[in-house]
Amino acid sequence: MTRLTRLTHRGGPWQGLRVLVTGLGRSGFAAxxxxxxxxxxxxxxxxxxSDQLQESRRLLQLLDVDVRLGPTAAAELSDAACSADPRTAAAFWSEVDVVITSPGWPPTAPLLAAAAQHGTPVWSEVELAWRMRPEHGAAPWLTVTGTNGKTTTVGMLEAILRAAGLRARACGNIGTPVVEVMLDTQPLDVLVVELSTFQLVxxxxxRPRASACLNVGVDHLDWHGSLEAYVQAKGMVYQNTEVACVYNVQDPTTERLVMEADVVEGCRAIGFTLGTPEPSMVGLVDDVLADRAFVEERRTSAAELATLADLQGESPTVAPHYVADALAAAALARAHGVPPVAVRDGLRAYRPAAHRIAEVATVDGVRYVDDSKATNPQAAAAAIAAFEHVVWVAGGxxxxxxxxxxxxGAVERLRGVVLLGQDRAVIADALARHAPEVPVAEVDSTDTGxxxxxxxxxxxxxxxxDVVLLAPAGASWDMFSDYGARGDAFALAVRRRASGEAGS
Structure with missing residues (x-):
């Protein structure tokens, strides 16, 4: 048994292990x-x-971590790791037992490609966190992935678990690295872990207690290299699941991924659907979220989990994809043994994170809605489907x-389209092909106004x-620091228009 295979818990033989951490964002720093x-x-x-990286270096150096910042330092390290001289490269990799890398580093990054060539394992921060669990009494993980809806589902699930009286924590791709949770001394009953494909591979x-893939669209092909590689990465969420693999009945790819997964004996496939649920599914019966998966007489009866009114919160709109996320969260919670009343109470208490079908204002009878988090075409399509008549703001x-x-799919709902950002011409061309009657305005400005x-x-x-809907279908980095900054800029512009401050 090699040393790495014995690193299965916090008390393993970690002392002296030679670790190379690539990327010092939040997850890299935590690792x-x-x-x-x-x-x-x-x-x-x-x-x-950056100043933040300099501060990270200062803190890590107090822990005797050798931190190397800047393009020159990174290039020197990469040159040694990828050296054409076999002796130089072999000498470098003989001093590295494992690489722990950040999501932003694709497999094609020279240093990571060299690690693969020399047989050096590459872990995510999530893998490190899993191997850091206590040997006995570790909190089980409920894991969630999907092209869209991960963060909402994870937030809903955390709220449901807490409504059941459990000490639950949402972490992972949602923002808090799992390793940070592992370092926290606060005891937990269960972890809710959002996972991107970057982390899954x-x-x-x-070995999750229950897992879910919400949907599989087309995204991150620039990182994965092909659609099939991306799909297979999503399917890794189901590997080794113990109790339930939750899939989307409306997305057959997710069910296929369950069927292909190597799971623990006795693990069940549980579907969620916006239609009437069959046995081993959760779904909708009129306006009721119903469970026909975790009830004793599931062939003839169902348990009421919540109603659509429980999901409404402060918004007049309950989008179909929001309902689907709630059903997935309910299925995972039920797989963990949570009673129906906690599902209802948790969904009532949950409030979506910012920039997800967020009502900004109503001006002159027109609603303005911020869904800046719709950073791929599938998410934008789901947002548009929530409204009857839409002026769509897109691009990036x-x-x-x-x-x-x-x-x-959206042409019948589109009153008009406003395009901005780097790839606006791609969307304009698609509109010209498939929706030539829809008026389109292009904004070529990239400044703060x-x-x-x-x-x-x-x-x-x-x-x-009508609804003016910011659902860009693309990432924001061409013009903004992130999708949140983009949504904030939209909301601020709407409020200026509402107050009469903006020029006409």
């Missing part, structure tokens, strides 16, 4: 911190030199995705009763 606390010898590298040891970085299916122009163009296209 370097945790590995150091375990007694590992850690080298951490990042090509950036580097986390082979996970499409990451290799196409929007033809999105436009074809661009959203004022966008909102003004949308106002001209909208009629009373």
């Amino acid at each position: 370097a911190d945790a590995a150091s606390e375990l007694g590992c010898r850690v080298v951490a590298v990042d090509s950036g030199e 580097r986390s082979p040891s996970l 970085q499409l990451k290799g995705a196409t929007v033809d299916d999105l436009v074809r 661009a959203m004022d122009v966008v909102v003004e163009q949308a106002r001209r296209l909208a009629q009373p009763g």
Whole structure:
């Protein structure tokens, strides 16, 4: 048995393990911190030199972590790791037992490709966290992935578990690295872990209590290299699941991934559907979220979990994809033994994170809605489907995705379209092919006032009763620091328009 195979819990032989951490964002910093606390010898590298990274270096150096920042330091390390001289490369990799890398580093990154060539394992921070659990009494994990809806589902599930009186914590891709939770001394009953494909492909040891893939669209092809590689990465969420693999009845790919997964004997496949549920499913019966999976007489009866009114909160709209997320969260909670009343109470208490079908304002009879988190075509399509008549605000970085299916499916709802950002021409071309009658306005400005122009163009296209919907279908980095900044800019422009501050 090799040393790495014995690293299955916090008390394993970590002392002196030689770890290379690539990327010092939040997850990379947490990984370097945790590995150091375990007694590992850690080298951490990042090509950036921001103030935040300098502060991270200062803190990690107090833990005797060797931190190398900046393009020159990163290049020197990479040159040694990828050296054409076999002796130089062999000498480098003889000093590294494992690489722990950040989601932003694709497998094609030279240093990671060299690790694979030399047989050095590459872990995610999530894999490290799994191997850091206590040997006995570790909190089970409920894991969630999907092209869209992960964060909402995870938040709902955390709320449901807490309504059941459990000490639950949401972490992972939702923002808090799992390793941070592992380092926290606060006892937990269960972890709710959001996982991206970037994390899944580097986390082979996970053994979740229950798992879900919400949907599989087209996304991150620039990272994975092909659609099939992306799909297979999503399917890894089901590997080794103990109790229930939750899939989307409306997305046959997710069910196929369950059928292909190697799971623990006795693990069940549980579907969620916006239609009437069959046995071993949760779904909708009129306006009731119903469980025909975790009741004794599931062939003839169902348990009421909640109603659509329980999901409404402060918004007048309960979008279909929001209902689907609630059903997936309910299925995972029920797989963990949570009673129906806790599902209802948790869903009533939950409030969506910002920039997800968020009502901004109603101006002159037109609603303005921020769904800046719709960063791929599938998410944008789901947002548009929630409304009858939409002036669609779209654009950004499409990451290799196409929007033809999105436009074809949305054409009957589109009152008009306002485009901005790097790939706006791609969307304009699709609209010309599939929705030539829909008026389109393009905004070529990329400065801080661009959203004022966008909102003004949308106002001209909208009629009373319409929804002006920011659902970009692309990433935000061409113009904004993140999707949140994009949504904030939209909301601020709407409020300026409402107060009469914006120019006409």
